[in-house]
Amino acid sequence: MDEHDINQFMDAALTEAKKAAAIGEVPIGAVIVHQGEIIGRGYNLRETTQDATYHAEMLAIQAACKTLGTWRLEDCSLFVTLEPCPMCAGAMINARVATCYFGATDPKAGVAGTFYNLLADTRFNHQVAVVSGIKADESATLLQTFFRTIRAKRKAAKRAGQTSENQL
Numbered sequence: 001m002d003e004h005d006i007n008q009f010m011d012a013a014l015t016e017a018k019k020a021a022a023i024g025e026v027p028i029g030a031v032i033v034h035q036g037e038i039i040g041r042g043y044n045l046r047e048t049t050q051d052a053t054y055h056a057e058m059l060a061i062q063a064a065c066k067t068l069g070t071w072r073l074e075d076c077s078l079f080v081t082l083e084p085c086p087m088c089a090g091a092m093i094n095a096r097v098a099t100c101y102f103g104a105t106d107p108k109a110g111v112a113g114t115f116y117n118l119l120a121d122t123r124f125n126h127q128v129a130v131v132s133g134i135k136a137d138e139s140a141t142l143l144q145t146f147f148r149t150i151r152a153k154r155k156a157a158k159r160a161g162q163t164s165e166n167q168l
Contacts, residue, residue, distance in 0.1 A: 001033075001077065006101060009033050010135045013079040013103070016043040016056060017142055023048060027142045030056035030080040032064035032073065032097075039076070040064030056080060057088035061095050073097050081139040083110030083132070089118040092128050099129040103139025 009031055016029025020043035032040035042059025046052060057080050065071050077099040078092060083106040092100055100112055100119060111118035112130045119128040 005036070006079075006131070006134055009038070009077070009079045010081075010101060010103060012038055012041070013056075013081050014135065014138060014142065016041055017081045017139070020044045020056070021142065021146050027146050028056045028080065028082045030060040030078060032060045032076050032078050034064070034068065034073070034076045039067040053087065055085065055088050057084055058091055061091050061097075065095065071095060077101060079134070081135075082106055082143065083112045083114055084119075085109045086111050086118060089128075092119065093124050093126050096126050097128050099131060101131045101134050103134055103136045104143060105132065105136070 012031045013029045016031065017027040018029070020029060021027035025044040025047050027044070029043045030041070031038045040060040040063035042056040042061075042063060044056050045054040045059065048054075057078060060078065061073065064073055064076060073095040076097055078097050079101045080088075081103045083102045083104065084092065084100060085106070086109070089111045102112060105114045107114055109115060113120075113132060117130070119130050121127070
């Protein structure tokens with residue numbers, strides 16, 4: 001896969017992340033590619049579904065498995081805007097994903113090399129190759145903007161609550 005293709009597929013993951021942001025979800029998006037074609041897409045839906053497993057990668061893996069008619073994604077690459085968490089990395093290992101490309105690092109929960117490298121642990125029966133930093137700035141900016149907006153809304157709501165209390 002050449003650099004142009006890699007950037008194009010990460011752009012598709014960023015498009016998925018923006019769908020999440022548009023509905024108030026943490027903006028993380030993922031796509032799965034097989035033979036140069038996107039066969040699975042996903043974006044975070046944890047808040048919408050109130051289901052902790054509705055991460056972008058999990059939904060993309062489910063869609064790809066359905067598309068191919070198999071749980072084995074051996075010849076597939078996963079592109080995700082944020083470094084995978086332990087659950088998503090475990091799903092990649094179990095699905096036999098070949099390569100994980102990700103954007104921003106996650107120092108608190110990233111297990112594709114930042115906090116830990118679950119994907120390269122040879123104690124598992126499969127390892128996933130990792131390529132990090134693909135459109136990292138765009139991915140990080142999307143997340144930072146989202147959380148900055150949430151913090152500002154909370155601060156404004158708190159101020160509004162204090163103002164109405166002071167008026168009583």
